[in-house]
Amino acid sequence: MSTATNPVRLGIIGLGNIGQQHIQHIQTAVTGGEITALCSRQPTSIAGLESVQHFSDYRQLIDSGLVDAVLIATPTMAHFEQANYALAKGLHVLIEKPIGLSCHEGEQLLKQHQSEQQVFALMLNQRTDPLFVAMKEQMDSGRIGAIQRTHWTMTNWFRPEVYFQVSDWRATWKGEGGGLLLNQCIHNLDIFQWICGLPVSVRSFCSFGKYHDIEVEDEATAYLRYRNGASGLFVGSTGEAPGINRFDIVGDLGTLSFDGDRLTLFTNSESTSGFCKSTRDMFGTPAVTREDITPDRQVNQHARVIQNFIDAIREQAPLIAPAEQGLHSLALANAMLLSSWENTEVDLPLNSAHYQKVLERHIAQSSLRKKANIDVSIDMNKSYR
Structure with a gap:
């Protein structure tokens, strides 16, 4: 040993x-x-x-x-x-x-x-990306105060049809248990909850095989509710080009905004809630400072x-x-699928036994595909976002 x-x-x-x-x-x-x-x-x-x-x-x-x-x-x-x-x-x-x-x-x-x-x-x-580490440090420090709203649009996971054709397991319930949410966006869902915390419920709308000849989801839009009353929105897709990667966290004291390239910290002179109650300026807003805090991301x-x-x-x-922290992003992905399947809001923590029964019904009707014998160009560096 x-x-x-x-x-x-x-x-x-x-x-x-x-x-x-x-x-x-x-x-x-x-x-x-x-x-x-x-x-x-x-x-x-x-x-x-x-x-x-x-x-x-x-x-x-x-x-x-x-x-x-x-x-x-x-x-x-x-x-x-x-x-x-x-x-x-x-x-x-x-x-x-x-x-x-x-x-x-x-x-x-x-x-x-x-x-x-x-x-x-x-x-x-x-979790090792210095940009997301910086966002988490800002949130953990309380710099922007209590969360009011979160929003991540992550639609630059584009995948062409050949990506699925050369695999027998990918984008099948039997082989992967899902698609966009379980494969590509599992990273984003992990970062989302790592920085912002898990919501208490999810209502989602998934599209299955909307852009590709697959049985699983390739587009998802989900509304999140947090324990403190804050709301969130997550949008993902493998069918858009060019896609968007924008992650905003709005707090009572300011905002963190990642536009896919730069990370900006907006800091209010006073809390939004306090200003709202005390100002006599009908169209006033708190004074705000703006700071580019984008770190070197070469890692x-x-x-x-x-x-x-x-x-x-x-x-x-x-x-x-x-490993135990991997359950959080998986719970979000599972809850989004369950919400779409059952057309209802799903509470978290997830009832994993119920989800398993529903998933197994989909797996029972699923099968691995026959891999296409196609010459493909593979550059793994292009697969990451």
């Missing part, structure tokens, strides 16, 4: 596009870990890892004694089974997002998590999460994205 002086022996389960990118990060930008085993259905040649043992069954890798930890980068439908087995065997686990097809799966995994010494993390890499997000995972194993460093 790894110690603070020995490298963490890593097994990589899943050698698709994202798995291979994680391997590159470990080889070039991460310290304290070494890849000692690989797993995929078909043998895959990875530069620099020609001598590393390859397994076609994840259980053989986990049982091999060659690894202290696994990084799971397989299709979403496999996350629960593979992580469950690894946790039961006492290994440290880092899973690609989301933690499962549903909150119910995530909750079952957390029950399998054995102790604080067993590190269980999720690849919520946008390797995925490498930083992997490094943090290794540091947590070797040095007990606090996790950037503990």
Whole structure:
């Protein structure tokens, strides 16, 4: 087993596009870990890892004694089974997002998590984006006061038809448990609740296969209600080009506004609520100062999460994205789907057992698609927003 002086022996389960990118990060930008085993259905040649043992069954890798930890980068439908087995065997686990097809799966995994010494993390890499870190710091400091309204329009996740055609699992209930909300916007939903907190209810309107030949959602609009009475709006799409990425948080003392490029802090001279009650100026507003607080965003997000995972194993460093926090964004995504399916407002915390029953009905009518044999151009850097 790894110690603070020995490298963490890593097994990589899943050698698709994202798995291979994680391997590159470990080889070039991460310290304290070494890849000692690989797993995929078909043998895959990875530069620099020609001598590393390859397994076609994840259980053989986990049982091999060659690894202290696994990084799971397989299709979403496999996350629960593979992580469950690894946790039961006492290994440290880092899973690609989301933690499962549903909150119910995530909750079952957390029950399998054995102790604080067993590190269980999720690849919520946008938590390392300095811009979102800056927004969270401003909110945690109380700089803009109590939230009055939130609004995130995130429609620049455009995906062409070929993105779905070359995958058998993607954008199916059986393979992914959803589409836009479970795949692309899960990052935004995590950041949304990480900074603003979870709402107490969601009313959403999802469109299924509106822009693509798929069975799951590719557009969503959701209205959020917060415990203090504040309201929120979230809009997502994979069918718009050019898309929009705009995130505003309006507080009683000011506003944080991200326009997709710059982050601006607007600070009022006094609280809006106080000014409203005290002013005698019929058309007055509080004086406001404006400050560009955009940080340098040049950071390797995925490498930083992997490094943090290794540091947590070797040095007990606090996790950037503990697995249990992955339930929050998944609850939002699940609630938005449930609200659309049942045409009603859904309260949070989510009734995960009820959602699971509804999801399983959709899964029962779903099937994996036949992958199209198409030559495609793949630049993973273009996939991130």
